[in-house]
Amino acid sequence: MQAVTRVEGRAYPFGAKNIDTDIIIPAHWLKTVTREGLGKGAFEALRREPGNVFDDPDYAGSPILIAGENFGCGSSREHAAWALGDMGVQAVLAPSYSDIFSGNAVKNGIVPVVLPQAAIDRLIEVARQGVEISVDLENMTVTTPFQDRLPFDMDPFRRQCLMEGLDEIGITLAKDTAISNFEAAVGQSRPWIAGGGRNEGVVVEDAGRT
Template identity: 70%
Template sequence: MDAISSVSGRAIPFGAKNVDTDIIIPAKWLKTITREGLGEGAFETIRAAPGNVFDDPANAGAPILIAGDNFGCGSSREHAAWAMLDLGIRAVIAPSYSDIFSGNAVKNGILPIVLPQEAVDRLMEVARGGDEITIDLDTQTVTTPFQDRYTFDIDPFRKHCLINGLDEVALTLERQDAIGNYESRRAGAQGWLATGTNI
């Protein structure tokens, strides 16, 4: 996955609460065998309404989504994170998330930021005004051109993975030498396991 240390740009002022993964990506899109193109189905039911924030030309390419409480609730489909990433979203700011969605987001290179409702409300105002928001993962801050500055907490391991672009495969490959050494020792001591020979 792509590393992420900062995100800056327009934010989509969505703000809806209890948005489940079926709203993020409807079930009919789960038949695909690739992650590419899922952005087309992202928030499909909301985008069917004229004048929605996702299809507003002013928000085209916006890398930040501002959402409401309990974002990503519902089923555990990882496609929700894939669809948002394909839509160009690299960070979400909300008061709370479903635990499974939050984990899936990080594993796919999306930064889920938790801020108090008052801060989210203020960032919604900034986003509606068309001004950029800047997120710095290293300093764990969200800032605006109007001197707003909010700090957020993040698990150190999740931060490490995002800054270094490490998904689960990459994390395993970091231990490639140790895994190879173990396999060599095991083959020497228990070679019959590798060959499948019965004793």
């Protein structure tokens, strides 16, 4: 997972509320076992509508998605985060998220920023003017060229994972030395747990024989 401290660029001025994971990536796309190519199926149903924001060339490749409240509700499919990442989205700005979606987003290097509805409305207005928006994880602010400075909060652990590029595997590997030292100590003090000394000095009697 790539570390992310800042996301800058144009934003999709989407803003729709209660967008569930089936809208983000329809179920028939879940047959794949790879993340690659899922961006083509992202928001498939909405892309059938003429003039949709996702097919507007003015916003093509935008790294930021501005959404409405309860974004990512519905099923727990991690493919929703995969699809967003594959289409180039690195940060989502919304008033609220499904807990499972926001967790999946962080695990896949996507920054889920929570902002009040008034701030979201302002950012949609700014995005429609074609200017870039900046999401700064270090200072926990969203800024625009119009001097908007919108603070946000984030769970410290999730923020650390994003800034250091750590998923569950990365977190475990970062503690490799501590784990190895613990295993060595256990091997010395309790070898039967560590697999050492198996059957040494143990007499097994067959109670069925006389």
